[in-house]
Amino acid sequence: MAAQLAGKKVAFLMTDGVEQVEFTEPWNALRAAGALVSLVSPTAGTVLGFDHREKGDTFDVDLPVADADAGTFDALVLPGGVVNADHLRMDEASVAFVRSFFEQHKPVAAICHAPWLLAEAGVVRGRSVTSYPSLKTDLVNAGAHWSDEEVVVDQGLVTSRRPKDLPAFIAKTIEEIGEGEHAGQTV
Template identity: 60%
Template sequence: MPTIEGKRVAFLATDGVEQVELDQPWQAVSEAGGRPELVSLEAGEIQAFNHLDKGDRKQVDTTVDQANPEAYDALVLPGGVANGDFVRADERAVKFVKDFVLSGKPVAVICHGGWVLAEADVVRGRTMTSWPSLKTDLRNAGATWVDKEVVTDQGLVSSRNPGDLDAFCAKAVEEIAEGVHA
C-alpha cells in the first residue's frame, strides 16, 4: 500500500452518514499515514447509521465554514442517503466540494455521496459509478455512469456501495499518494 504520510484528508459528512463508508476509508487513510479530519455542517457530533439503524456518534473536527480546501490534500465523500441529501442541500458544503474538485486534488466518493458532486456541477464529462439510484442524477449532471466496483477518472475515485469498500479504499489511497491531477 502506498504511503500518504502527513497528507491531510477531509471527510465531509453529516447526520445520516453510512458508518462503514466513513470508518473503513478513515482507517485506510490512517493506516497509510494520512491525517483524516471530519468536516461537517455544524460543530459537535454527527450521528452515523448502519443502513437504517443508528450507529456511533462521531466527533466533528471542523465545520465546512472553517475548512479551507487549500489546507487539504484530498477529499472523501462517504455515502448514506440522508447524509448525501443533507450535504448537497447546504450551499457552503457544495461550494467547498466544487472548490476542491476544481483544484485537481483527489476526491473519493462512494454510494450516495455522488449527489454532492452532481449538485456542485463538477461531474460533466467524467466517468463514475455510484449507488444505482443515482445513475439518472449523475447522467443528467453530465457524467457517464457505469456499473463497476471502482471507477477512477483524473483523480476522482467513485464506488457503489459497502461491498466495494476494499477496492475503493485501496484506490483512494493510491490516488491520494499520486496527488494533484491536471
C-alpha cells in the first residue's frame, strides 16, 4: 500500500472546530499510502480539533490558505466538523482554493459537514453527493443529487456522511487520488 500514492501531494483544508477523527484517520491512511500531506488553513499556527463537542488536539498548520496554490497539489481532502465547515465557507480564500481543484479536474474528498464548502464554492450542481443529513437541503438547493449512502463517488468527487463511514471514505479517496485527474471533475 505504501507506494499506491507515492509522491502525490494532498492538501487537507481545515480550521478550528474540525472533527478530529475525520482529519487524523484520512491523514494517516494517505501518508501510509505514500502521499505527501499538508495541512492548509486560514488559521495561523495551529488548528484545534474536536471530538464532537469536546476539545481535542492541536495540529500544526503547514501553509496558510491565502498562500496556497491548488496547482502544487494533486488532490484535496476536506474533513468535517460543523464549526470547521461553517468557518471555511465564510473564508473567501478557502472557497477559492476549493473551487480551483475543480477547475483543474483534481480529486476532492469531503466528509460530514465539509460539503457545505462545496456548495459555497458552486461546484455541486448536477453532481451526486452525500453528507451529514442536515446538509441535504443546502446541497439539493445548490443543485446536487443527494443520497443517504456511506460513500458517493462522482468522477473524482468523494463524499461521505459521518465518522462511521471513514473506512469507505478513505478507501475511495485513495482510489480516486491514485487515478489522478478526472475530466468530469469540473465547475
